[in-house]
Amino acid sequence: MRKEDYSDSEWALLAEVPHAIFAYVAIADGKVEAEELRFQAEWISAKVPRIKFSSDRTLNLFMQGVFQHSRPSRSLHEYDDARLRDVLRGFHVLMAKRSPGERTMLCRAFSKLAQEVADAAGPFYGSRVTKSEQKAVDNIISWL
16 A cells, blocks of 8 residues: 555545545534634644554554655535535546555545544534544444
């Protein structure tokens, strides 16, 4: 699993998935505050390199590379159910060309990311994960 294994369009799609997940969970409570927008960039650059997505070192390095090279292609507000499902449909089409093991590892990594985003937002705003954030996480996991 290396960036070189993907075409530019495939890599762009793969790189959008984490931002779509972040946005979907962040807007789950129905409001987006300026702090959340700043938090997105700061959290991704500071937290993601330390997330252990798997015991597989290759996957951890690959996921860090996805974040390092990715930029959100849409505003936070544009990631509703329909847009996230579109992104994840594209992800599934891409993964159909990959090995089952690679697909499973990436789905688990993106599921973990969704929960990490929800968990991080709680302490950031001085509260625990809301029901709407957890529902967003559960949706993502079921759609992956």
